[in-house]
Amino acid sequence: MVSVLQESAPSYTMVKKWARLFQQGRESCEDDPRPGRPVTVVTEENVRKIEKLVLADRRIKLWQIAEELQISKERVGEIIHEHMNMRKISARWVPKMLTPFDKQRRLQTSKDFLELVGDNIDEICDRIVTVDETWVRQYDPESKQESMQWTKKGERPPKKFKVQSRHRSLWRQFLG
Numbered sequence: 624m625v626s627v628l629q630e631s632a633p634s635y636t637m638v639k640k641w642a643r644l645f646q647q648g649r650e651s652c653e654d655d656p657r658p659g660r661p662v663t664v665v666t667e668e669n670v671r672k673i674e675k676l677v678l679a680d681r682r683i684k685l686w687q688i689a690e691e692l693q694i695s696k697e698r699v700g701e702i703i704h705e706h707m708n709m710r711k712i713s714a715r716w717v718p719k720m721l722t723p724f725d726k727q728r729r730l731q732t733s734k735d736f737l738e739l740v741g742d743n744i745d746e747i748c749d750r751i752v753t754v755d756e757t758w759v760r761q762y763d764p765e766s767k768q769e770s771m772q773w774t775k776k777g778e779r780p781p782k783k784f785k786v787q788s789r790h791r792s793l794w795r796q797f798l799g
Contacts, residue, residue: 650668664694677709681772681781703773714770714783715756 625632676688689696703709740747770783
């Protein structure tokens with residue numbers, strides 16, 4: 624043993640002690656359980672747990688999953704990217720959010736206007752004056768980073784609607 628292990632070889636006394644304990648049945652060749660993480664955390668059980676967490680909240684962060692399951696962020700990322708085939712992408716910006724009711728109301732208003740105008744469309748259009756009387760300031764409640772969500776590869780990105788905060792203009796105060 625000394626010729627193979629050289630300086631790191633155990634002493635003769637220690638080897639005799641191990642041999643005696645093994646003969647008495649108090650020592651085994653099996654490894655004793657050790658504290659710490661298992662050799663691999665990429666198991667089917669962890670994949671299912673992570674998938675459940677991600678589907679419950681698509682905006683969950685890697686560190687939150689890692690903290691809850693007591694595994695490293697790197698392993699969580701590996702499971703999400705390689706085993707679940709998911710990626711985190713930003714929401715696609717859409718100018719306005721129209722509910723089905725809003726869409727129906729716009730359609731009805733347009734139909735009413737066309738009915739009112741009838742055959743005098745050129746005359747009416749010459750008399751229409753459009754003025755923007757409101758001051759509009761963009762209000763973006765969340766950043767692009769905050770709107771990122773986990774999606775399967777090939778899925779369409781989620782939509783993010785522009786929210787506007789409207790303020791009365793000076794024109795309305797003087798006119799109204």
